[in-house]
Amino acid sequence: MAGNGAAPDQRAAGAPMIVFESVTKIYEPRVVALREVSLVIDKGEFVFLVGPSGSGKSTLTRLLLKELDPTNGRIIVGGRELNRLKRSKVPLLRRNIGCVFQDFKLLSDRTAFENVAYALKVQGESRAAIRAKVPEVLGLVGLAHKTGSLPDELSGGEQQRVSIARAFVNHPPLLICDEPTGNLDPDTSVGIMQLLYRINRTGTTVVMATHDREMVDKMRRRVIALEDGQIMRDERRGGYE
Amino acid sequence: MRAKLFFSEAWRSVMANLSTTVAATMTVLIGMFLLGLFIALGTWVLSWTGEVKKEVQVKIFFDTNATQGQINSVGSKLATFPEVKSVKFVSAADALTKMQKQYPDLTSGLSGNPLPPSYEVQPKTAEQVVELAARFEPVPAGVESVKYGKKTTERILQVAKIIGGVFLIGSIILLTASVILIANTIRLSIFSRRREIEVMKLVGASNWFVRGPFILEGLICGLAGSIIAVILLLVAKEAALPSILGRIQSPGDDVSALSFPLIALILVAVSLVVGAVGSGVTLRRFLQI
Numbered sequence: 435m436a437g438n439g440a441a442p443d444q445r446a447a448g449a450p451m452i453v454f455e456s457v458t459k460i461y462e463p464r465v466v467a468l469r470e471v472s473l474v475i476d477k478g479e480f481v482f483l484v485g486p487s488g489s490g491k492s493t494l495t496r497l498l499l500k501e502l503d504p505t506n507g508r509i510i511v512g513g514r515e516l517n518r519l520k521r522s523k524v525p526l527l528r529r530n531i532g533c534v535f536q537d538f539k540l541l542s543d544r545t546a547f548e549n550v551a552y553a554l555k556v557q558g559e560s561r562a563a564i565r566a567k568v569p570e571v572l573g574l575v576g577l578a579h580k581t582g583s584l585p586d587e588l589s590g591g592e593q594q595r596v597s598i599a600r601a602f603v604n605h606p607p608l609l610i611c612d613e614p615t616g617n618l619d620p621d622t623s624v625g626i627m628q629l630l631y632r633i634n635r636t637g638t639t640v641v642m643a644t645h646d647r648e649m650v651d652k653m654r655r656r657v658i659a660l661e662d663g664q665i666m667r668d669e670r671r672g673g674y675e
Numbered sequence: 676m677r678a679k680l681f682f683s684e685a686w687r688s689v690m691a692n693l694s695t696t697v698a699a700t701m702t703v704l705i706g707m708f709l710l711g712l713f714i715a716l717g718t719w720v721l722s723w724t725g726e727v728k729k730e731v732q733v734k735i736f737f738d739t740n741a742t743q744g745q746i747n748s749v750g751s752k753l754a755t756f757p758e759v760k761s762v763k764f765v766s767a768a769d770a771l772t773k774m775q776k777q778y779p780d781l782t783s784g785l786s787g788n789p790l791p792p793s794y795e796v797q798p799k800t801a802e803q804v805v806e807l808a809a810r811f812e813p814v815p816a817g818v819e820s821v822k823y824g825k826k827t828t829e830r831i832l833q834v835a836k837i838i839g840g841v842f843l844i845g846s847i848i849l850l851t852a853s854v855i856l857i858a859n860t861i862r863l864s865i866f867s868r869r870r871e872i873e874v875m876k877l878v879g880a881s882n883w884f885v886r887g888p889f890i891l892e893g894l895i896c897g898l899a900g901s902i903i904a905v906i907l908l909l910v911a912k913e914a915a916l917p918s919i920l921g922r923i924q925s926p927g928d929d930v931s932a933l934s935f936p937l938i939a940l941i942l943v944a945v946s947l948v949v950g951a952v953g954s955g956v957t958l959r960r961f962l963q964i
């Protein structure tokens with residue numbers, strides 16, 4: 435993204451990772467998903483997005499990936515203004531953003547290794563680089579012994595670890611998680627959260643949309659609460675409520 | 676490097692979705708087999724009508740006592756008509772020889788030669804035969820009659836026109852049907868994998884990176900289906916055709932279908948184009964993520 439990945443303790447320094455300037459998103463004909471949302475997220479931050487279903491969390495994450503375009507307002511991610519980003523450059527943007535989803539979104543006919551390798555293949559990485567990086571990142575998420583397993587043969591928590599490995603294998607400056615623990619039991623969720631926390635400590639900015647009240651209260655990180663498409667609360671060390 | 680990657684991705688998806696691949700290949704196979712059969716049959720019939728049309732000609736019979744001068748003057752007049760393709764003079768002796776060959780019984784008892792000399796005039800196209808005959812109205816001196824088999828000619832021309840039309844319309848319908856059928860099968864196979872495409876896009880695959888293997892897969896199905904169709908057609912041609920043709924009286928050696936390699940080429944080309952374009956066009960909808 436904007437040059438060298440920021441070190442963990444340079445939070446305030448340099449350009450912010452994400453800037454929303456009075457962003458409005460209206461789904462035609464007249465569903466207002468986001469209403470004049472403005473926010474700044476610095477490099478290296480760990481941010482929870484909370485709010486009830488339909489409050490605009492998913493819309494916000496999809497705007498970051500340029501899956502959607504805002505109806506109004508400006509979005510800047512890693513120094514790139516998304517409104518001005520050409521369609522053909524969208525793949526480049528996404529290679530610099532790792533995403534983790536509630537439903538994992540793994541390719542079901544590929545092993546854990548191949549799923550992670552795919553993220554490298556799309557950007558033309560060499561075979562040698564793939565062979566070096568994939569086992570490393572699968573080891574990092576604690577799946578060194580399951581590289582040859584298909585998604586069906588893995589538990590939910592393991593599948594989510596594969597998807598985190600895929601998101602992180604490029605060491606992107608930004609990781610977006612849309613309810614990553616939504617389908618997992620509490621114990622497994624803790625493991626996933628620890629993993630995300632470790633990734634955050636390498637300097638990666640993490641934005642996580644979640645319903646997991648307990649987790650948010652325990653982590654004491656920045657919390658942005660959305661309701662009806664508006665920011666109700668933005669606290670540095672907040673809880674769920 | 677990239678081509679190799681595309682090919683390995685395409686191959687893996689062919690193997691992973693074997694049932695849809697087989698379905699698409701079979702669709703191509705059936706469509707192309709029928710199309711090939713129709714083209715072969717159609718061009719054969721067209722060539723046959725063409726041959727029949729060539730036999731349409733104007734015959735100018737002279738009086739048995741017409742002078743050489745009168746014959747020559749008609750001959751030189753014929754040379755100036757633009758519709759005329761070729762003129763053949765049949766002398767009284769030639770006519771008799773021909774008659775004797777065809778009907779030896781009838782001509783065996785003849786003492787003299789009752790047959791008149793004549794011109795056999797071939798027009799450039801069969802349709803011009805009527806105009807050509809009209810130019811000898813009223814008949815010039817020394818000419819006994821001008822004949823062109825009015826009823827037969829008109830009938831032949833009409834039938835040829837209908838056959839041509841049927842062939843053309845049939846080909847278009849068959850071609851359209853196979854294209855739609857093949858495109859639809861491809862669409863189904865892609866639709867069943869739209870989630871996969873979404874994931875590819877979200878991890879940053881460019882449109883061409885997603886499209887490449889799919890198009891290659893379409894090409895593979897098209898190639899496999901059309902090659903099998905060509906092989907089946909070849910078998911049909913070698914095994915079935917001789918026994919059928921033995922029963923049909925061929926009007927001339929010049930009657931033939933479009934050459935087999937050309938038909939094969941058309942079929943393979945059509946399948947490849949449909950396979951690739953079908954995949955590419957269908958994908959467009961799913962790539963807009």
